[in-house]
Amino acid sequence: MLTDALARLGRSGIGAIAGIGRAHLLLVAVLGGLPALVTRPRLLLAQIYNVGVLSVLIIAVSGLFVGMVLGLQGYYVLSQFGAEESLGVMVAASLARELGPVVTALLVAGRAGSALTAEIGLMKATEQLSALEMMAVDPIRRILTPRFLGGFLAMPLLAAMFSTLGVLGGWFVGVGLLGVDDGAFWSQMQAKLDFREDVLNGVIKSLVFGVVVTWIALFQGYDATPTSAGVSRATTRSVVHAALAVLGLDFILTALMFGE
Amino acid sequence: MGTTRTTEILVGAFMAAGFLALFFLSMRVSNLSAGDGADGYALTARFDNIGSLKVRAPVSMAGVRLGRVEDIRFDADTYQAVVTLRIDGAYDRLPTDTFANIYTAGLLGEQYVALDPGGSQDYLGDGDQIEHTQSALVLEQMIGQFLFDKAQEGSE
Known part of the structure; x- marks a missing residue:
């Protein structure tokens, strides 16, 4: 009885570690395809379109509303201390440092990551990947690498759009509706926010999230059990794992970047 | 061919908008323009x-x-x-x-x-x-x- 339980525990542990190993082998293979991609920019273009352009709408709308909510809530707290002028600092700092990269990564994981997993899982289930191999086309280089690079490049641009629209949303609520002084809103923001400390660190964060989210999505699709139930499980796992990885990594990155 | 062209234009617009947003964050939101x-x-x-x-x-x-x-x-x-x-x-x-x-x-x-x-x-x-x-x-x-x-x- 006891040995059975121990064996089950051991099996799941070995399974998890083997999965991590396969994920890293896949990452190495995907990165190995990068040089070959230079000669086929069309493939990359199509993937930036899939991950980036098609995500713009949800990113823009979410950014705007998150910024507007930040403006409302921030005003409510700050006005109790007579510090409404700091609303711009609060909105811009929380967007550039945390909310922009993190919420964008979560939205991209749900909007584009799940689609990547389902697409590749279905390619595997219908043996399109094997067919490519039969034609002496490396499926990792032809299918996975462009998707990986597309996600990596699109993520920081999407996060920047999110933060920008968020700041504008906060400005609309704070200055337009609640009557915070326009000059103080922008000048305090510029005085307190640092380019390297706040904006550049946010971009670095979203680059890391871009790698992690697309990597998990690609691995889950490539590693899926080639049945319809397997693809469905892989898609769920892709979103859950990506969200957990983003939130966990965000804590580590924040501690490294902003901890003194 | 027409769809490739449309994709190219849309990706170009997407990247331009992304870099514009980065520029906005650098110049308007942070202190990069204030002489560093x-x-x-x-x-x-x-x-x-x-x-x-x-x-x-x-x-x-x-x-x-x-x-x-x-x-x-x-x-x-x-x-x-x-x-x-x-x-x-x-x-x-x-x-x-x-x-x-x-x-x-x-x-x-x-x-x-x-x-x-x-x-x-x-x-x-x-x-x-x-x-x-x-x-x-x-x-x-x-x-x-x-x-x-x-x-x-x-x-x-």
């Missing part, structure tokens, strides 16, 4: 106590920002704080007897260096030291002094 780095000239000032003054705190005269605190060190011989101020190159006519104070912005705000102009005809240059300084006011010291004075009054 090593332009301007450096002055040093010695304080007995700088309170909670931090690197990058503003340096202002008459309420206008002239530069920022670049470096804070401790002089082990005189037991003083040596503060390096980076002043914008446009403000190169500060008299040599300029007075440097550490004030607090608002009741609970951050501390900054305020300069008061003197009457000298000579101007401070790169690397010069501001001779006249006044330390930060530490609230506990002020309260202690106040209580001490009250006690003195009472005993007279």
